[in-house]
Amino acid sequence: MSRPLAFVAITYAFAVAMMGTTMPTPVYSFYQAEFGFSVFVVTVIFAAYALGVLAALLAFGRWSDSLGRRPLLLAGVALGIASALVFVFAGSLTALLIGRVLSGLSAGIFVGTATVTLIELVPDKWRSKAPAIATAANIGGLGLGPLIAGVLVQYLPEPTHLTFVVDIGLLVVAGVAVYFVPETVTVARGARPHMQRLSIPAPIRGTFVRAAIGGFAGFAVLGLFTGVSPGFMTHVLGIDNHAVGGLVVFLTFASSATAQIAFRGLSAAFAMRAGCVVLIVGVSALCLSLLLTSLPLLVVAALVCGIGQGVTFSKGMAAVTAELPVDRRAEVTSTFFVVLYIAISVPVIGAGAAASAWGLVTAGVVFSAAVAALALVSLILLIAESRSHEQAN
Structure with a gap:
């Protein structure tokens, strides 16, 4: 894959991964009605995401330096897909909490690794715009999640399922794109990852x-x-x-x-x-x-x-x-x-x-x-x- 195309591919994967973490926002009211949750329980479900992000930042924050960027990004995509699958079949509070933690792990991996990868892959003519593009992919992706999910929930059937099926489809495309992106670091033989x-x-x-x-x-x-x-x-x-x-x-x-x-x-x-x-x-x-x-x-x-x-x-x-x-x-x-x-x-x-x-x-x-x-x-x-x-x- 050429460098400009690889840069676009990582930008897409970054945006989609972050989008998936906020797509549950319009769906919370359905869970509240279906399971009889209070507002407090809904906020706990939402906040479980932060636990996943923190765990990923601390445990995996430096792993891409030792194992390579692509393996970590592919792991982030896989965790995002796993999170969406949990939401598709969720039937309890425990399942929803697990889904949010998995989503946070995915986001935590992408926040650090994807940003660095974008900077390493950016073509020379776009170099001055790389930080702005990374910001747009990160924060823009977070914003697009509730917007797209809100439209799906409001105007299409199966509100607690379709949103996450769409998320899975977008993440699968992201995973394929990341797979064909060239590795940007030289992984030393015997390199071991460590905690941040x-x-x-x-x-x-x-x-x-x-x-x-x-x-x-x-x-x-x-x-x-x-x-x-x-x-x-x-x-x-x-x-x-x-x-x-x-x-x-x-x-x-x-x-x-x-x-x-x-x-x-x-x-x-x-x-x-x-x-x-x-x-x-x-x-x-x-x-x-x-x-x-x-x-x-x-x-x-x-x-x-x-x-x-x-x-x-x-x-x-x-x-x-x-x-x-x-x-x-x-x-x-x-x-x-x-x-x-x-x-x-x-x-x-x-x-x-x-x-x-x-x-x-x-x-x-x-x-x-x-x-x-x-x-x-x-x-x-x-x-x-x-x-x-x-x-x-």
Whole structure:
């Protein structure tokens, strides 16, 4: 396979793999009705995905350096197919949890390995666009999952099966494409994979904390829109159209990807402060949309929150890695992602528990206030650090 075609093939596989991880979002309401799950149980099912991602990042994060890129990507595709098959035949809470963990393992493998593979395969004439393409495949794929699944669930039969059958078909094509892509690393004889170490070197701990707080707030919002927003739309706004619900989630991810690409030229310090402000505005709009039961406000909240999340994440990551030697970047980046995937799961489970106890509106308002407070803390720390730096100069 030629290099340009291989680059396109990996981009497709990356997007499809990430898409499969969010395709269950519009289907949760059907499981809730079929099995009698509470909102809390639905959030636990959603959050099981994060456990898989974390396990893959820690256990398999460096394996592609030892075993090669293709074997790991093929394993990621196989785990995605296994996850979809579990969902097709799922008849219990245990099966749904297993399906989500398998999906997370697939995503965790692709997040690291596919990004590196794209950079290694990119043709020279596209080299400057490689990071933007990787972002579009990753975040765009996550956004396309609820959008496509929402249309399938709303307008075609077998809502709890067809979505995952389509996912399997797309992943099979991705697996064939990956199989014919040339290997980009030379695998040494006897090379052994090892676990990814986590660490935060002392000189960058302040930068890491400031970036991680803003990133935590942003990923918590992503988790809320992906795991809980369908329930908000159905039970609070009275909107039963799953395609509309999928569109709202898509807009969150699409605005995140767009912001990461459009604002990549901004300085990290300024962009992180601006991202925190935008995130505060976004969750305030989310809070108002629940109190006023307004779909237009919810759409605005999705767009604004996505922009805030995209900027705080991408620029936070840039600020952390900029101060590191090359040989420490993998472990610190993995540590950063551990924080982010805790953010995408634990707060959402808390929101689910609060919704079961207090109702969806109250839970949403409390969650919005907590995220705004986190973003405000990050903003204050960033401003204080900037002033301290100016005084030192």
